[in-house]
Amino acid sequence: MTGALAGLSRGLKIFLVVDLVLIVVLAVTAILLLGGGGDDPTPQAGTPTSSTATSSSEPTRSASDDVATSDTEQRFASPTGNIVCDMTGEGVTCTIANTSVEPPAIAGCTGAGTGHVITLTTGGVDVPCTEQVPDAAGGDVEVLEYGSSQQVGEYTCTSGSDGMSCTGADGVGFRVATAERVELP
Incomplete structure (x- = not known):
């Protein structure tokens, strides 16, 4: 019975470590996608642009x-x-x-x-x-x-x-x- 508990404990530890790694990867990905590139001069989607058919220049x-x-x-x-x-x-x-x-x-x-x-x-x-x-x-x-x-x-x-x-x-x-x-x- 002691061996079974030790095995369960080891499995639980591996599960927690894997979960922790996944959470860190998810957090880093979210930071890069949502907040990264703070100095990027490229206009974001939804920025107003010229919509006049006669205009050929972008603002x-x-x-x-x-x-x-x-x-x-x-x-x-x-x-x-x-x-x-x-x-x-x-x-x-x-x-x-x-x-x-x-x-x-x-x-x-x-x-x-x-x-x-x-x-x-x-x-x-x-x-x-x-x-x-x-x-x-x-x-x-x-x-x-x-x-x-x-x-x-x-x-x-x-x-x-x-x-x-x-x-x-x-x-x-x-x-x-x-x-x-x-x-x-």
């Missing part, structure tokens, strides 16, 4: 690697698809399909889409009179993930869980979300 990444810049037109959507923005060197136009914000009163405007479009140009922020409520983004529109930014010329838009914020070089701009439309200083 470049800034040193902080969270802002894609381009000199061409860019079109992108919030992760929910509710907000779609078009940027050029001349300005930014964002549309929001679903909003609970009351549209501004515009003399002579009875358009059902008013309040669903907001623009930013060198002239400032504007909410134009529009006839139709825009649709949510389709699957062909590039997604600007939360925390990521897109820049064209002097204009920058940043996607956040609190909405899409777009500003010019002077800091003037807007943030638009389902329950909010705010002009930024």
Whole structure:
């Protein structure tokens, strides 16, 4: 009986050693796959890129690697698809399909889409009179993930869980979300 217990003990020890080795291998593999390459300058998957059919140049990444810049037109959507923005060197136009914000009163405007479009140009922020409520983004529109930014010329838009914020070089701009439309200083 003592020999049987000694054999069981030896088998248990081998089992534990093998388990320990497997756990260490798994931990090292996870570290290499998830956290490795901290100085890798290659953009990660899901980084915004040019999605305009007429554009042949890919955006470049800034040193902080969270802002894609381009000199061409860019079109992108919030992760929910509710907000779609078009940027050029001349300005930014964002549309929001679903909003609970009351549209501004515009003399002579009875358009059902008013309040669903907001623009930013060198002239400032504007909410134009529009006839139709825009649709949510389709699957062909590039997604600007939360925390990521897109820049064209002097204009920058940043996607956040609190909405899409777009500003010019002077800091003037807007943030638009389902329950909010705010002009930024």
